[in-house]
Amino acid sequence: MEDGVAIEVSGLRTQFGMQVIHDNLDFSVRRGEVMGVVGGSGTGKSVLMRTVIGLNRPAAGRIVVLGQDMTGISPREAQALQQRWGVLFQDGALFSSLTVAQNILAPITEHTALSPRLRRDMIDVKISLAGLPPDAANKYPSELSGGMRKRAGLARALALDPEILFLDEPTAGLDPIGAAKFDELIAGLQRALGLTVVMVTHDLDSLHAICDRVSVLIDKRVKVGTIESLMGEPDPWIQEYFRGPRGRAAQGTADRKPQGGKA
Amino acid sequence: MPQRSLAKDRDRPVARFATRREGDCLVIELAGSWTTQAIAGQDTEIYRLQPNGATTTRIELGQIEDLDTTGAWLVYHTARELKKSGTAVELSGAREEQLGLIETVSEHDVPCPGFPPPVNPLITIVLRLGQASFKIWTEARDLLNFLGYTLVVFFRTLLRPRSIRITALVSHIEQTGINALPIVGLISFLIGVVLAFQGADQLARFGAQIFTVNLVGYGVLREMGILLTAIIVAGRSGSAFTAQIGTMKVNEEIDALRTIGLDPMEVLVIPRVLALVIVLPLLTFYADMMGLLGGAVMATVSLDISFFQFARQLSQGVTIGSFWVGIIKAPVFAFIIAMVGCYEGFKVTRSAESVGRRTTTAVVEAIFLVIVLDAIASVLFSQLGI
Numbered sequence: 010m011e012d013g014v015a016i017e018v019s020g021l022r023t024q025f026g027m028q029v030i031h032d033n034l035d036f037s038v039r040r041g042e043v044m045g046v047v048g049g050s051g052t053g054k055s056v057l058m059r060t061v062i063g064l065n066r067p068a069a070g071r072i073v074v075l076g077q078d079m080t081g082i083s084p085r086e087a088q089a090l091q092q093r094w095g096v097l098f099q100d101g102a103l104f105s106s107l108t109v110a111q112n113i114l115a116p117i118t119e120h121t122a123l124s125p126r127l128r129r130d131m132i133d134v135k136i137s138l139a140g141l142p143p144d145a146a147n148k149y150p151s152e153l154s155g156g157m158r159k160r161a162g163l164a165r166a167l168a169l170d171p172e173i174l175f176l177d178e179p180t181a182g183l184d185p186i187g188a189a190k191f192d193e194l195i196a197g198l199q200r201a202l203g204l205t206v207v208m209v210t211h212d213l214d215s216l217h218a219i220c221d222r223v224s225v226l227i228d229k230r231v232k233v234g235t236i237e238s239l240m241g242e243p244d245p246w247i248q249e250y251f252r253g254p255r256g257r258a259a260q261g262t263a264d265r266k267p268q269g270g271k272a
Numbered sequence: 273m274p275q276r277s278l279a280k281d282r283d284r285p286v287a288r289f290a291t292r293r294e295g296d297c298l299v300i301e302l303a304g305s306w307t308t309q310a311i312a313g314q315d316t317e318i319y320r321l322q323p324n325g326a327t328t329t330r331i332e333l334g335q336i337e338d339l340d341t342t343g344a345w346l347v348y349h350t351a352r353e354l355k356k357s358g359t360a361v362e363l364s365g366a367r368e369e370q371l372g373l374i375e376t377v378s379e380h381d382v383p384c385p386g387f388p389p390p391v392n393p394l395i396t397i398v399l400r401l402g403q404a405s406f407k408i409w410t411e412a413r414d415l416l417n418f419l420g421y422t423l424v425v426f427f428r429t430l431l432r433p434r435s436i437r438i439t440a441l442v443s444h445i446e447q448t449g450i451n452a453l454p455i456v457g458l459i460s461f462l463i464g465v466v467l468a469f470q471g472a473d474q475l476a477r478f479g480a481q482i483f484t485v486n487l488v489g490y491g492v493l494r495e496m497g498i499l500l501t502a503i504i505v506a507g508r509s510g511s512a513f514t515a516q517i518g519t520m521k522v523n524e525e526i527d528a529l530r531t532i533g534l535d536p537m538e539v540l541v542i543p544r545v546l547a548l549v550i551v552l553p554l555l556t557f558y559a560d561m562m563g564l565l566g567g568a569v570m571a572t573v574s575l576d577i578s579f580f581q582f583a584r585q586l587s588q589g590v591t592i593g594s595f596w597v598g599i600i601k602a603p604v605f606a607f608i609i610a611m612v613g614c615y616e617g618f619k620v621t622r623s624a625e626s627v628g629r630r631t632t633t634a635v636v637e638a639i640f641l642v643i644v645l646d647a648i649a650s651v652l653f654s655q656l657g658i
Contacts, residue, residue, distance in 0.1 A: 092309065105625055110384065122312030126319060127342070129386070131308075134345055137380035146384035151623065170308045170340035201376040202341065203369065 048226030095166030306343025334365025464566025517617025
């Protein structure tokens with residue numbers, strides 16, 4: 010396996026009962042790129058993500074993440090691998106009985122041998138990296154707004170300095186300003202920390218703003234490419250998606266402003 | 273200052289560092305893997321570094337293989353602390369992306385307030401006591417309020433039978449009544465067996481085994497049948513009511529009902545209350561029969577009291593009044609259980625967690641109220657000589 014590939018999925022088949030979600034699907038993500046995953050409702054975007062991170066068992070196919078074959082992986086190897094990626098679930102999935110600081114602390118205490126002082130310092134850094142104000146540290150998830158919960162979830166996902174960051178609809182439920190800020194945050198972090206980002210999204214603005222390539226889930230397979238190359242695809246759904254009124258509007262804004270936020 | 277070696281550990285990545293003096297210059301040499309996973313123990317020593325009279329410090333990063341935010345933070349923090357104690361600090365040998373990472377971390381040096389200090393336990397106790405008392409008071413008041421509201425709507429509905437939702441009512445009768453038959457039957461049967469067995473053991477000392485029948489009859493008909501049924505129903509159906517209504521509350525279904533002009537009281541609460549008021553007396557009757565059957569089976573098997581003898585002794589020793597004393601309590605208990613279940617359901621806030629908490633509260637409250645009412649009824653009936 011070449012060094013430049015972070016995730017390599019080949020011949021993937023997932024099904025629930027009789028319902029086949031993916032069939033003979035190939036998908037790969039290069040190191041250091043931001044990959045957007047889009048598709049109509051029910052095409053299995055989130056399922057694809059959950060399968061790659063091992064929450065779903067595929068019916069067939071091979072998944073290689075960071076050079077490690079996920080099929081027949083031992084629990085110990087799986088645990089080591091899990092520490093090399095961070096996952097942000099849709100609503101943050103914060104542990105509701107812990108404060109934000111304790112949420113971030115949970116993976117650090119479990120998997121590292123850092124001194125208490127360094128742990129404390131790193132929590133502060135991660136909270137700031139995720140764009141949260143310092144006083145959020147001692148708040149409980151129920152006291153945070155939706156956007157803050159996502160940022161706290163992001164801080165937890167970054168706790169162990171992962172190589173890959175999986176984001177499930179990071180901008181869903183945020184107001185446009187908050188969503189744009191979140192996109193900027195992801196782009197900035199990706200550049201600063203050299204992350205590989207896999208992002209399931211519906212948000213055309215996010216795609217234009219931060220994604221290097223986009224995977225479109227269609228007919229149980231994916232079509233991968235940059236937005237420009239995908240626009241050349243004859244598939245009606247892709248045409249509708251990128252060239253529809255919303256697609257054009259998002260493209261317009263992306264063209265007007267200089268690419269991405271600040272580094 | 274201890275001289276540390278830069279010897280390599282080939283097995284797993286490790287963070288290594290060494291310090292040396294070059295005249296007035298303190299040289300800190302970092303090597304290996306400075307990552308969250310690999311740093312173990314080195315950080316405490318780094319935090320303790322002092323310039324010890326050196327006027328300049330050089331931090332050499334050239335041999336670092338891996339650097340992540342934790343490592344970058346340590347480098348940045350060391351440089352910052354040494355600068356504070358008056359030495360000039362210079363980073364050397366760092367690659368561009370490493371400098372970028374250190375730069376990023378330095379931009380995010382925003383200390384958060386520490387964990388809140390522990391409060392005096394005495395104050396905590398007083399505080400909790402006060403909060404709990406206040407909560408009990410408000411809960412009791414709200415529950416009473418809801419009781420009144422439910423009663424009003426209940427009787428209003430009874431006066432206008434056409435507004436009863438038959439489909440919902442039948443479905444709840446099935447769920448709370450018919451589906452409860454196996455568990456209620458089994459438990460009552462076993463209680464009958466236990467009463468007969470324990471009673472016989474004691475009564476045999478006086479040669480009065482035959483009065484086991486009276487014991488089982490009185491015990492099951494007056495108290496055990498109704499009490500056990502009520503407790504089972506509170507656990508099965510009271511909790512289900514809270515969970516159902518609570519989930520609807522979380523999904524904003526209750527608000528949706530209101531917006532389309534339906535009264536949640538009428539649509540959700542009344543069918544449940546009515547169903548339970550109908551079902552619980554029937555279940556109690558069934559439980560009574562199963563309890564007596566259990567007693568009779570036990571009497572036949574181990575006491576040599578035949579079925580016929582059991583029936584005759586029962587009809588002589590136990591009055592029909594005892595049966596009514598048990599059965600009459602059923603609708604009241606049913607009303608309480610259903611009302612508490614629905615009330616707690618409406619108290620659910622918009623989180624899944626509160627559904628679970630409210631469901632627990634509903635069961636505890638319902639069982640508590642049932643037993644308190646039963647004790648009051650017991651005293652009342654004995655004063656009245658029934």
